[in-house]
Amino acid sequence: MRDQDMDHGDRKVFIKSYGCQMNVYDGQRMADVLAGQGYAETTRQEEADLVILNTCHIREKAVDKVYSELGRVREIKDARAGEGKSTRIVVAGCVAQAEGAEIQRRQTAVDLVVGPQSYHRLPELLERSARRRVVDTEFPVEDKFGFLPAPDRARTLARGVTAFLTVQEGCDKFCAFCVVPYTRGAEMSRPVARIVAEAEALAAAGVRELTVIGQNVNAYHGEGPDGRVWPLWRLLARLAEIPGVARLRYTTSHPNDMDRELIAAHRDLPQLMPYLHLPVQSGSDRVLAAMNRRHDARAYLDIVAAVKAARPDIALSSDFIVGFPGETDADFEATMDLIDAVRFASVYSFKYSPRPGTPAADAAAQVPEPVKTERLLALQARVEEHRQAFNAAMVGRRTEILLERKGRHDGQLAGKTPWLQTVQVDASAGGCRIGDIVPVDIVGQSTNSLFGRIDSVKAVA
Ligand code: SAH
Ligand code: SF4
Ligand code: F3S
Numbered sequence: 113m114r115d116q117d118m119d120h121g122d123r124k125v126f127i128k129s130y131g132c133q134m135n136v137y138d139g140q141r142m143a144d145v146l147a148g149q150g151y152a153e154t155t156r157q158e159e160a161d162l163v164i165l166n167t168c169h170i171r172e173k174a175v176d177k178v179y180s181e182l183g184r185v186r187e188i189k190d191a192r193a194g195e196g197k198s199t200r201i202v203v204a205g206c207v208a209q210a211e212g213a214e215i216q217r218r219q220t221a222v223d224l225v226v227g228p229q230s231y232h233r234l235p236e237l238l239e240r241s242a243r244r245r246v247v248d249t250e251f252p253v254e255d256k257f258g259f260l261p262a263p264d265r266a267r268t269l270a271r272g273v274t275a276f277l278t279v280q281e282g283c284d285k286f287c288a289f290c291v292v293p294y295t296r297g298a299e300m301s302r303p304v305a306r307i308v309a310e311a312e313a314l315a316a317a318g319v320r321e322l323t324v325i326g327q328n329v330n331a332y333h334g335e336g337p338d339g340r341v342w343p344l345w346r347l348l349a350r351l352a353e354i355p356g357v358a359r360l361r362y363t364t365s366h367p368n369d370m371d372r373e374l375i376a377a378h379r380d381l382p383q384l385m386p387y388l389h390l391p392v393q394s395g396s397d398r399v400l401a402a403m404n405r406r407h408d409a410r411a412y413l414d415i416v417a418a419v420k421a422a423r424p425d426i427a428l429s430s431d432f433i434v435g436f437p438g439e440t441d442a443d444f445e446a447t448m449d450l451i452d453a454v455r456f457a458s459v460y461s462f463k464y465s466p467r468p469g470t471p472a473a474d475a476a477a478q479v480p481e482p483v484k485t486e487r488l489l490a491l492q493a494r495v496e497e498h499r500q501a502f503n504a505a506m507v508g509r510r511t512e513i514l515l516e517r518k519g520r521h522d523g524q525l526a527g528k529t530p531w532l533q534t535v536q537v538d539a540s541a542g543g544c545r546i547g548d549i550v551p552v553d554i555v556g557q558s559t560n561s562l563f564g565r566i567d568s569v570k571a572v573a
Contacts, residue, residue, distance in 0.1 A: 123161045125160060128157075130165075131166075132170075132327075134325055135205055140271065141231055142231050142234060145232065163185050163200070167205035172465045182219040182222065185221070186221040208249060209228060212227075223246070230252060232258075265317040272516060273515075274321040274516060277322055279326055280300070280328060281297075281299075285406075287393075289403060289470055292327050294470075303334050311354055323362065328364070329344060329364060331369045332347060359549075361385050367390060368407055370415050389431075390419075390429075391430050392409075393433050394432065394433065395451070396409070396444075397446075413453060427456075429458040430459050433464050447491065448490070457498075457532070459492075459499075506557070507556060510553050511551070512551055519537065525539040534561045551566070552564035
């Protein structure tokens with residue numbers, strides 16, 4: 113017996129992604145595979161025949177969000193049922209991988225639970241789930257990337273002029289706080305040829321900026337066209353040769369995989385943007401050791417210095433966890449010192465969240481919640497000072513922006529500087545379009561944006 117509604121072509125899918133860029137990319141790949149089944153994407157859940165929550169397991173809050181969202185999705189499913197319409201609910205992503213069948217015990221309306229390594233099986237799993245509820249959290253032997261269709265030109269264009277491209281997945285580092293090695297599995301790298309083909313298709317459809325992504329992207333070691341293992345810097349150099357690719361970025365990196373050649377690429381590859389996201393988590397050597405990060409604060413600062421020597425205008429960003437088990441006031445001060453030493457352009461900061469199955473979750477010396485909150489607020493205030501100073505230093509300067517979307521007000525466009533700052537420009541001067549890279553004079557600043565004036569309407573690339 114086949115699912116009745118498998119056969120007509122005007123069905124709609126609503127996909128909501130939580131968590132990291134990998135999930136954003138995966139959400140797009142799921143949309144691509146479902147397009148082949150006649151599903152069009154919608155941003156309105158009420159009209160969706162298929163709802164996919166693409167979930168994140170990194171912190172407890174992220175998981176709580178999924179269950180409360182599932183409650184809402186169920187209400188809509190029930191309301192639609194009253195109108196004679198059926199709705200299928202899918203939970204994908206890292207919560208699916210980590211919790212499996214538990215999800216359907218907690219929310220019986222869920223038809224299918226599918227882990228990140230099985231997205232290429234979605235059509236078949238959906239068909240099976242029409243008969244009874246299905247859970248697939250295997251790590252299949254086949255590589256899903258070999259089966260997931262590339263996006264077509266129209267969908268790529270609709271997604272904009274910047275794109276993520278997964279080149280590496282999984283993690284072998286096992287930081288003591290982190291679920292990723294369990295939810296995404298062991299490190300794997302896609303072959304260079306596949307990545308290049310996907311990047312060429314993206315560029316041909318109008319993508320100007322590619323961000324290659326991986327949970328540990330600088331551990332990339334994919335098979336090159338010459339049969340050798342290529343590290344990330346070689347892959348980046350190859351991607352830079354693709355016509356139309358004006359800007360390259362990569363994320364997320366681990367300090368221990370920042371090798372000399374990759375650092376040199378920041379000097380040698382003009383397409384590689386002067387911005388590096390390099391999570392450090394803490395500035396305390398004691399905490400770094402307990403986290404199993406396998407480097408100390410000095411090593412991190414040395415890498416930052418080497419990167420700056422290669423590319424003096426590079427900006428850095430990072431991730432921090434406050435309140436890791438055993439973190440003292442002195443440890444936290446060491447973190448603040450590191451923050452003052454680097455002066456990051458941007459920072460993501462989190463209160464430590466104990467995750468089931470990770471070593472740190474069982475540590476005795478858990479830090480009380482109010483202390484975590486106090487430290488988080490102090491850290492964020494310091495980081496915000498640095499961020500504002502970094503943005504203020506742009507005012508009065510000329511730079512180039514990639515125009516990415518419509519701006520805040522009519523007649524405005526919004527673009528990004530090489531340092532990922534958003535710039536609002538008045539586009540009524542004419543001549544420039546989304547996808548152009550244009551010179552701008554930065555004339556002002558608000559909390560989250562810069563304001564620019566386009567002098568010459570001539571695109572530079
Ligand atoms: N692979 C990347 C990041 C993975 S998760 C890396 O190695 O840095 C993104 C960020 O979430 C981490 O950098 C960390 O700051 C945060 N994070 C991960 N596990 C966490 C936990 N249990 N509690 C709080 N924050 C966490
Ligand atoms: Fe998690 Fe550490 Fe791997 Fe990053 S390097 S994904 S923080 S285990
Ligand atoms: Fe979250 Fe999984 Fe990404 S846990 S951060 S969605 S790899």
